[in-house]
Amino acid sequence: MSGLVLRGVGAGYGPMRVLEEIDLEVAVGERVGLVGLNGHGKTTLLRAVMGMAGWCDGERSWRGRSIARTAPHELARRGLILMPQGDAVFPGLSVRDNLESGAYLPAAWRRRAARRRRVLDLFPKLVPHLDQPAGTLSGGERRMLSVGRGLMADGELYLVDEPSLGLAPGIATGLVRALMSLELENGAMVIAEQNRSLLGGVDRIVRLHAGRIAEELPAAAAAVAEGR
Ligand SMILES: Nc1ncnc2c1ncn2[C@@H]1O[C@H](COP(=O)(O)OP(=O)(O)OP(=O)(O)O)[C@@H](O)[C@H]1O
Numbered sequence: 001m002s003g004l005v006l007r008g009v010g011a012g013y014g015p016m017r018v019l020e021e022i023d024l025e026v027a028v029g030e031r032v033g034l035v036g037l038n039g040h041g042k043t044t045l046l047r048a049v050m051g052m053a054g055w056c057d058g059e060r061s062w063r064g065r066s067i068a069r070t071a072p073h074e075l076a077r078r079g080l081i082l083m084p085q086g087d088a089v090f091p092g093l094s095v096r097d098n099l100e101s102g103a104y105l106p107a108a109w110r111r112r113a114a115r116r117r118r119v120l121d122l123f124p125k126l127v128p129h130l131d132q133p134a135g136t137l138s139g140g141e142r143r144m145l146s147v148g149r150g151l152m153a154d155g156e157l158y159l160v161d162e163p164s165l166g167l168a169p170g171i172a173t174g175l176v177r178a179l180m181s182l183e184l185e186n187g188a189m190v191i192a193e194q195n196r197s198l199l200g201g202v203d204r205i206v207r208l209h210a211g212r213i214a215e216e217l218p219a220a221a222a223a224v225a226e227g228r
Helices: 042-049 072-077 095-101 106-110 112-122 124-129 139-151 169-181
Strands: 004-013 016-026 031-035 055-062 080-083 157-161 188-192 204-209 212-218
Touching (some): 016 042, 016 055, 016 212, 042 055, 042 080, 042 157, 042 188, 072 080, 095 139, 106 112, 112 124, 112 139, 124 139, 139 169
Parallel strands (some): 031 188, 031 204, 157 188
Antiparallel strands (some): 204 212
């Protein structure tokens, strides 16, 4: 089944064009790694899928329905989840409440206990901290919480932006491994990551260069091409 389809997508901010003529398909069930140097447009591409770049044009669809003119909050309702760079957590709320805030749609809210168990299976380090304010967590734990909060939504398409950024290598590896082990069911995942060696679990790697897709590589390229 067709999943995410981008055809001739361009995007930018004000007068600046960042992405040009992006053609990309991500099938249902597929996990795609998005690599490229700083500033070459990875974040902008994830935002463009959600209609959250400054502007974007071209055709975008998810599971056969156009999403080009759909508001970001409506896309979130349809299960398109953007997990932004950094730590999207509420520091004054407990870890438990942060997780629950991710289950903001009625269906996810009804199943929040089961969803929380699933997230805590992926990130068991959060369990002892459930009643603690998120602001007291370490950097690695905050990132786990931020990603875990994204997973509390009833997601189908997960757009994950540089989950390893700023984390110690061992922690980053564990976090990305958890994302790779997530059951996608009817969904898909695009994971932007500068550190290609972390992307061993993806199905395919797409490299962005200067706002264009420079090459598509099999996942095996992850292990050998670090730092390119
Ligand atoms: N909100 C914004 N307003 C104006 N320019 C922006 C904005 N966000 C990004 N840019 C610019 O767009 C270009 C692409 O940035 P983008 O964040 O998409 O790259 P990236 O590959 O994700 O890099 P990084 O890993 O640093 O986030 C850069 O030149 C950046 O300065």
